[in-house]
Amino acid sequence: MQSSASLLQRQKLSMVASPQLIESIRLLQLAHAELHQFVEQELEKNPLLEPASNDGEAFGDVLPNSGEDQYIGARENDVARPTMAGSPERLGEWKSLRNTSNNPPGNRPAFDEFAALTETLHDHVARQIALTALTPQERLIAGQLAAHLEDTGYIRANLLELAESLNIRGADVARVLGTLQHFDPPGIFARTLSECLEIQLRQRDRFDPAMAALVANLEMLARRDFQALKQRCGVDEEDLLDMLQEIRALDPKPGNRFQSGASESIIPDVWVMPSPGGGWQIELDPDTLPKVLINQSYVAEVSRRAGQNSKDMAFLNECLQNANWLIRSLDQRAKTILKVATEIVRQQDAFLEHGVAHLRPLNLRTVADAINVHESTVSRVTSNKYMLTPRGVFELKYFFTVAIASSEGGDAHSAEAVRHRIKAIVAEESLDDVLSDDDIAVRLKETGIDVARRTVTKYREAMNIPSSIQRRREKRLWLNGDQGLKAS
Template sequence: MESSASLLQRQKQSLVLTPQMMESIRLLQLAHPELHQFVEQEIEKNPFLERASNRAPKDIPSISAGNPRIGPTTGGISDRASQWKSIRGKNNVQPGGNHAFEDTWTSIETLHDHVARQIALSAFAPLERRIAGELAGHLEDTGYLPVNLSELARSLNVREAVVERVLGTLQQFDPPGIFARTLSECLEIQLRQLDRFDPAMAALVANLEAVARRDFQTLKRHCGVDEDDLLDMLHEIRALDPKPGNRFQSGGPESIIPDVLVQPSPGGGWQIELNPDTLPRLLMNQNYFAQVSRLSAQNSKDQSFLNECLQNANWLIRSLDQRAKTILKVAAEIIRQQDAFFEHGVAHLRPLNLRTVADAINVHQSTVSRVTSNKYMLTPRGVFELKYFFTVAIGSSEGGEAYSAEAVRHQIKAMVAVELPDEVLSDDDIATRLKETGIDIARRTVAKYREALNIPSSARRRREKRVRLRCQSSPGGGGDESGS
């Protein structure tokens, strides 16, 4: 068979993304801190962009989502903002204060500040103070010290025994348990300060894996005590703090600033608006462009640069406006789909996927995915990431409407919360009870959801509840168990 060359003409359609289109897509996915950083960089590069000092209420995208109607909003943003301040003030601000939630953290001392103050007040020699400062520099926010003393001693050109002596002093600092290198050492430090580190307790601390397994037989054998004494010892261990540094703030709080604000509308439904604090406010200075253009009219290179800056400024303002409107449309559709959640709570969360929202607002599924990434919604029920409202469906045993996986997890958590020590539910029991309510779910799915919720197995829960009941019924057993 002979081969021959030929020319063929074909027509092919393809989507070609320009750099500006790709940048617009990227803007959708940016969280507001990244977006503000990007905008600041653009302002530095573009002489025609400037920040707007104020923004009129009509410039902040806002809509009302009712059931089933969506219409334009009425009223100014300042009124709604004051309503939000009153709502958030009830939940987050200390009584009698009119300051923002974040302001309550400004005077809190960090762990490293607390330790530095104690080092300054301690009677260290100059060399010991230097070693103490070096050890404090390696201290984790949890209070642990992940450092090799031999290597540190070599780097400081001192004997390891000197470093160990300084560390022993630091381990007496407040809060009890800091500067420990392991969990066992952390618990030992606290028990020694309570004068409770006897041989039996030392054996218990040395077998924390058996404590985690609730292997009472092994623990009784190692500690040389009976069951009653062992339960008392476990109660003491539970009252200790495994991460003593966590009671301190490690610098400024990482607060979440919501992108979307949702509140009940006076006429029914929900009032939805974008948080003005997360929206970059840009203006294009046309007058400055006109002045500079006249001065550089004779220079084609300068004029080309100015035209490019003008186009980029126009593009950025349009892209930011389109981004805001898209976020608002996605949020409104989420609220329309999940109206039962906002009315009645997480048990009424419905199954929802990206395609459903994308089809409803006539955008691509990937657009919805980008919009819901790292975006948060402030609602009367709390702050939720937009992706929270997208959950898989669990079938109905009665052939009715499917259930949301998040709602099912909520029901599992609620069942476990009300268990009695003698009536702990196995995964099979939970699956059976869920089926009685119309949720068709397998035992292995219950186990998967239970593990995702960090709920122990039924056997371990039974042991823990019995230990807790025994500690509560013993003299002085009604104390604080927050350490568990």
């Protein structure tokens, strides 16, 4: 067989992602903090860009060669609101508002009201040290001990090493530590859990020999070896139950009630508020939207100076092209987020009205088909984005849950609603009616939720709900003291 070489021409269509297209896709999944950082870098690299003033002017309002208002909140869509059982049918208005002038400030959540500065544990301790009568040496020791105080209220410092570093006696350090252990909150400056509980019991004048034996044998309490505890403490079942209830009322980590510093709050990307005319108002948080514009006067000045210099004009055209791309990309990102959020709110209207029990099953494809985008686009938009609703702040991905079939042939139930229902069933249990996973599955089927026992087990364990044997033991211990403690 003879082989030969030949040249052939062939037409082929293919889609190649340009670097700018790849960057535009990446912008979709950036959180607002990462987006602001990216825009800051672009402002440093591109001399034609400048940050827009924070007076309601949007980044798209100055897009060159475009007379159209590009701001994401310029349009309003009227969408029929889904009819809910038990509520009258009405027409809902799904809005995205242009600026604060169209939305009265009173309707917006005042985040500053919920971000009040709170006192930290170390501030609280330092104030008490300043008000305590101490010698200069004792005040120095107290300051060193306070520096080793953990946020939980415990101190893990080695007293002997601390005494050696200060060139003082270990007894002096121990004496000052005893003084600090009387500070508020009760239990701070303890070195172990037993010492923390002992301090609190002493302040309540409840540290008798029986309680001392119980505190010294906390490992038996962890194993729930109540028979051995009764013998070790020398008490009967009724007295042991009272002692356990007192232990339960103590705080094992007294420092946790204080904030260790400035808390990191979640800034929602989308606000959802009830509309005065019915339905919901949907608005992007302007603080999460970087606003940039092209300095047209600077462009004209640079163009005039560049003249016929081809190298300078090429650089200017490249900067102008990149600036236009950034403005369009930011504008498109904002519009896409608003479209996805609007569709989520439309799909989950019942959740906003009635709570998690009415959360509908929802997947990415449903939203993507409704707003005519690719499923991967919805996935990127919902990553690291949050929505503020009348029921709290939720990540956009929270609203996407798998469907659980209905045993009555009706609409499917969302997995999150099923988990909520399992938690409610367990909360309603009594000592005489602690349900196994099979029983819970039967109860759910009676309410129209067709779920297998293994699914109930998986959801229960994911919510850290103990098994029926453990729950029965807990209820027997804490809720039925009249019957005493029985070994399980």
